Amino acid sequence: MVAKYDLNDDGVVVIVGSGAGGGTLGNELAQKGIDVVILEAGPRIEMDDFVNDEWQSFVNISWLDKRTTSGNWRVAHDFPNLPAWIVKAVGGSTIHWAGASLRFQEHEFKTKTTYGDIAGANLLDWPLTLADLEPYYAKAESKMGVTGTNGIPRLPGNNNFHVLAAGAKRVGYKEFHTGNMAINSQPRDGRGSCQQIGFCFQGCKSGAKWSTLMAEIPKGEATGKLEVRPQSQVLQIQHDDAGKVTGVLYADKDGNQQVQKARLVAVAGNSIESPRLLLNSASSKFPDGMANSSGQVGRNYMRHTTGSVYAYFEKPVNMYRGTTMAGIIRDEAPNDPKRGFVGGYEMETLSLGLPFMAAFLSPGAWGRDFTSALDMYENMAGMWIVGEDMPQQTNRVSLHASEKDKYGLPIPDVHFDDHANDLAMRSHAYKSGTAVYDAVGALRVFETPPYPSTHNLGTNRMAENARDGVVNKHGQTHDIKNLFVSDGSQFTTGAAENPTLTIVTLAIRQADYIADQMGKKEI
Amino acid sequence: MSRKGMNRRQFLQTSGVAVAGTAAAVGTGTMLVDPKGAWAMSLQALDEHTATTLVVVCRQIYPHDRLGDVYYAKVVEGLDGKAAKDKDVGKLLADGVASLDKSVGDVKWMDLSDGYQLDALKQVESTKFFQTVRGELITGLYNNPDVWRHFGYEGASAEFGGYINRGFNDIGWLKDT
Numbered sequence: 155m156v157a158k159y160d161l162n163d164d165g166v167v168v169i170v171g172s173g174a175g176g177g178t179l180g181n182e183l184a185q186k187g188i189d190v191v192i193l194e195a196g197p198r199i200e201m202d203d204f205v206n207d208e209w210q211s212f213v214n215i216s217w218l219d220k221r222t223t224s225g226n227w228r229v230a231h232d233f234p235n236l237p238a239w240i241v242k243a244v245g246g247s248t249i250h251w252a253g254a255s256l257r258f259q260e261h262e263f264k265t266k267t268t269y270g271d272i273a274g275a276n277l278l279d280w281p282l283t284l285a286d287l288e289p290y291y292a293k294a295e296s297k298m299g300v301t302g303t304n305g306i307p308r309l310p311g312n313n314n315f316h317v318l319a320a321g322a323k324r325v326g327y328k329e330f331h332t333g334n335m336a337i338n339s340q341p342r343d344g345r346g347s348c349q350q351i352g353f354c355f356q357g358c359k360s361g362a363k364w365s366t367l368m369a370e371i372p373k374g375e376a377t378g379k380l381e382v383r384p385q386s387q388v389l390q391i392q393h394d395d396a397g398k399v400t401g402v403l404y405a406d407k408d409g410n411q412q413v414q415k416a417r418l419v420a421v422a423g424n425s426i427e428s429p430r431l432l433l434n435s436a437s438s439k440f441p442d443g444m445a446n447s448s449g450q451v452g453r454n455y456m457r458h459t460t461g462s463v464y465a466y467f468e469k470p471v472n473m474y475r476g477t478t479m480a481g482i483i484r485d486e487a488p489n490d491p492k493r494g495f496v497g498g499y500e501m502e503t504l505s506l507g508l509p510f511m512a513a514f515l516s517p518g519a520w521g522r523d524f525t526s527a528l529d530m531y532e533n534m535a536g537m538w539i540v541g542e543d544m545p546q547q548t549n550r551v552s553l554h555a556s557e558k559d560k561y562g563l564p565i566p567d568v569h570f571d572d573h574a575n576d577l578a579m580r581s582h583a584y585k586s587g588t589a590v591y592d593a594v595g596a597l598r599v600f601e602t603p604p605y606p607s608t609h610n611l612g613t614n615r616m617a618e619n620a621r622d623g624v625v626n627k628h629g630q631t632h633d634i635k636n637l638f639v640s641d642g643s644q645f646t647t648g649a650a651e652n653p654t655l656t657i658v659t660l661a662i663r664q665a666d667y668i669a670d671q672m673g674k675k676e677i
Numbered sequence: 678m679s680r681k682g683m684n685r686r687q688f689l690q691t692s693g694v695a696v697a698g699t700a701a702a703v704g705t706g707t708m709l710v711d712p713k714g715a716w717a718m719s720l721q722a723l724d725e726h727t728a729t730t731l732v733v734v735c736r737q738i739y740p741h742d743r744l745g746d747v748y749y750a751k752v753v754e755g756l757d758g759k760a761a762k763d764k765d766v767g768k769l770l771a772d773g774v775a776s777l778d779k780s781v782g783d784v785k786w787m788d789l790s791d792g793y794q795l796d797a798l799k800q801v802e803s804t805k806f807f808q809t810v811r812g813e814l815i816t817g818l819y820n821n822p823d824v825w826r827h828f829g830y831e832g833a834s835a836e837f838g839g840y841i842n843r844g845f846n847d848i849g850w851l852k853d854t
Binding site: 205206207208209310311312313316317320348349350351352353359360468469470471472474475476507508509511512513520521522524525528529531532594 | 795802828830832838846852
């Protein structure tokens with residue numbers, strides 16, 4: 155029995171966004187008997203409507219509202235109006251994610267202590283430790299069915315993995331396998347096992363991959379305590395004279411503006427829209443935007459130090475067959491400043507179909523040098539680099555000075571400059587990736603620049619002290635007790651690992667806190 | 678002559694489409710047929726010279742010896758469709774070709790050597806004209822399922838049950854795995 159709540163019901167928890175953070179929080183709260191309304195900007199697209207077609211899927215599910223970019227990152231040059239490759243649909247970017255589910259390393263919660271002062275970096279220790287999160291990581295891994303945990307076998311390796319693994323072995327790496335993936339290697343939790351379809355980025359058509367669309371939201375709805383309203387874009391968070399949040403203004407599926415009252419609001423719109431919403435909610439009481447007494451809303455935007463290495467070989471690989479990211483080398487993940495940079499990076503298999511390979515292998519390139527590479531598509535293997543990038547105050551999501559969206563609100567600008575540490579790490583990772591493929595006979599290797607960001611982090615960061623960040627260790631804003639942030643924008647620093655597992659972990663923990671505080675009538 | 682053995686040009690001829698010279702009026706548009714019989718396209722907005730030049734421009738931007746001109750012509754058909762909807766696009770393309778034609782003396786760009794053709798394109802690679810053609814190619818060429826098989830890309834797999842029984846791990850040449 156799916157719930158339906160009245161706009162004037164001021165007892166509900168309103169969650170903005172239905173992805174890894176919002177979708178998980180919504181289910182967790184509903185399981186505890188708390189009334190929840192999730193407002194999702196995008197439509198509800200079910201599994202059967204996903205398509206194994208890169209461009210068509212991109213058009214169907216991506217967040218394509220106009221954004222602008224600035225800064226020296228290459229994405230601003232190659233894709234000036236597409237800083238991020240994320241999803242606008244129920245389930246958010248858990249539809250698009252590849253499933254890699256790695257816990258953060260202990261030192262990654264203490265970067266300021268571990269790395270010391272790095273010029274230009276706005277480093278800060280998390281107000282949390284790995285030990286604090288371990289019980290919640292365990293719950294998240296069980297919930298998501300992560301391979302290599304809870305006795306769940308790892309996925310079988312596909313062709314792309316076998317190339318990676320053979321290279322890793324010859325280079326002398328020790329820790330490589332098919333990863334910790336939230337993709338069923340055997341039937342579990344009402345979902346089947348991976349059929350090696352490929353197209354993980356386009357929405358899993360077998361349901362083997364965990365997503366909030368397939369797992370959290372249906373479970374939450376089954377409690378009768380969760381209502382998900384698609385095509386409902388939140389425009390503003392509203393508050394009373396005392397500064398307490400009272401509800402949200404949103405545009406419904408017909409474009410009509412509605413106000414949903416709320417006891418509590420949790421913002422989980424991903425690291426571009428979440429700070430944008432807080433900034434667009436400025437009022438006479440909060441002239442710099444909501445929850446922004448620190449001035450940190452929108453700042454410290456992180457996107458991971460990424461890049462890809464593709465190589466082609468004498469014989470066919472057919473890398474696109476099977477699970478996109480089930481393959482990892484972890485030896486470069488620890489912090490080892492002797493390499494010339496702090497932090498570490500993961501190397502993970504990744505493949506693109508021919509249409510996206512043409513668009514992303516070397517954006518803007520043309521002529522025979524480029525096409526002779528695509529001619530070898532069948533013989534290509536590929537990996538993605540994902541490493542810790544430095545938070546910088548000037549890397550930020552801000553409101554565009556003049557351009558407005560269809561509701562008349564300023565669109566976001568995403569400014570990003572690579573830090574010297576990011577460049578040193580990327581260079582090292584390109585060399586490592588090249589060595590892996592050279593070791594198994596690569597004929598030609600490509601250093602592919604970053605794609606538009608799928609890992610958007612840090613723009614409402616967590617901090618012990620209110621002056622250093624936007625939220626506390628529970629994702630509760632320092633300024634407003636009944637306003638929370640529940641997505642990756644909470645991250646104090648980015649770590650080397652794919653963020654989804656940690657977003658889900660924080661959401662589970664946050665649900666416990668919210669239920670506790672509501673029970674005590676604190677909020 | 679069996680019907681199966683006909684090329685596109687022969688097919689068009691026997692189908693009653695007039696192919697006088699290289700171009701013929703068909704309805705409101707023009708049917709343009711490659712003199713070598715490799716392709717035919719129905720033009721709504723672009724003139725014959727602009728269209729035939731663009732076919733070669735497309736090949737020079739993304740040259741694949743394994744692909745026949747028919748796939749590049751398909752991209753130009755896409756550009757023509759955009760020109761039919763937006764006069765500015767038509768003008769951009771016609772002006773772009775006209776400026777290429779002025780790159781070396783009085784020789785049309787089409788008649789230049791490979792090297793001079795590339796030099797001329799290099800000169801205009803940052804222009805809106807070039808980027809419009811290149812952008813159309815990215816989807817018009819590489820997102821054409823008929824092109825994929827030439828690169829060994831198999832496209833959608835879910836309807837065939839994925840690759841779990843169809844070679845997701847069939848790599849045979851690695852010694853260590």
